[in-house]
Amino acid sequence: MSETKVAARGLEGIVAAQTAISHVDGQNGRLYYRGISIHELAEKSTFEETTALLWYGKLPTRTQLERFQQKFIANRKLPDPIISILFALPKTTSPMSALRTAVSSLGPFDAAEAQYSDNSLESNVANSIRLTASMPTIVAAWERIRKGMWPIHPRDDLSHSANFLYMLTGEVPSQTAARMIDIALILHADHSLNASTFAARITASTLSNLHSAVVSAIGTLKGSLHGGANEQVMRMLLEIGDVDRVEQYMRGALAAKKKIPGFGHRVYKVDDPRAAWLHKLSQQVAEDCGNLRWYAISERVREYMQSQVSLPVNVDFYSASLYYTVGVPVEIFTPLFAVSRVAGWTAHVYEQLSDNRLIRPSAEYIGPIDVQYTPLDERS
Secondary structure, rough: OOOOOOHHHHOOOOOOOOOOOOOEOOOOOOEEEEEEEEHHHHOOOOHHHHOOOOOOHHOOHHHHHHHHHHHHHOOOOHHHHHHHHHHHHOOOOOOOHHHHHHHHHHHHHOOOOOOOOOHHHHHHHHHHHHHHHHHHHHHHHHHHHHHOOOOOOOOOOOOOOHHHHHHOOOOOOOOHHHHHHHHHHHOOOOOOOHHHHHHHHHHHHHOOHHHHHHHHHHHHHHOOOOEEEEEHHHHHHHHOOOOOHHHHHHHHHHOOOOOOOOOOOOOOOOHHHHHHHHHHHHHHHHHHHOOOHHHHHHHHHHHHHHHOOOOOEOHHHHHHHHHHHOOHHEEEEEEEHHHHHHHHHHHHHHHHHOOOOOOOOOOOOOOOOOOOOOOHOOOO
């Protein structure tokens, strides 16, 4: 007699792949990239160096890092037709949809992608550099276009994070603001087999190309239960509006059984280790800017939640007040997540293709069997 298989809702608890890229220790609240603690990387590394670590498996030498950074700089500019495509989109297009469209459109401009069949590691790394370098340009360009302004060309004398803020606002950011965004990019770069990464690996497993895998990931990240959660946190803070309204709002929300964004996680049973850094950064930028409003509301919300329910704080909670205080519009929160996570998505594509097998899980059929076909004229 065959063994009955029970479906796991949301694939919870199912091991779907082996990976050496990142490790999430949910019981103890730890996260590692290639074996290095996220705390060490946030303190000592840069996004460019962390990306090299994820792609190549080890930290680069000084010379290797300098060459890597130069490749990033050389690939920041978008082809003119991509800018034209962005201008052609309705101004109501969401930033994540615009990003997905632009990334998809970039594929044919890449010589290797145009050949349809070059899925070599060398080709995919080159494509990854172009995508990772140019995604901040896409996000910043669309933010300005949708608001009736011209995009700002990237500069070659700024870091990845500083250049993003410059293209977004037209002003060179302070070293503090650029470093805070840089740390946030490091913290979001990879997180094992999350939904968008799994989507990228599924697409890669079919031997489709890297651009298609990243487009799949972007479409998955767009959802409010994944990348869109940080936007929901900020919209909640804006709705509360004042620290004195926190208790009234939270009491009503919990009584109505509303899900409070920024709390709870599928994997972490304790506070997300990334949240500790974002908490500190949110406080620091609030104090530096002289605007403690959103940080203070966040703190009061957390205090109230912890007095009522036992849910850990996740990565989305403090990233909201940090981004908003730095000057990133709410609609750009999730695209900024993608600007970081593309480093992890592409690393997982390499890993998937290194020992590929088509990802094709089974399903438990629960419908009827042997239903008779009813002729069209006899159906009611």
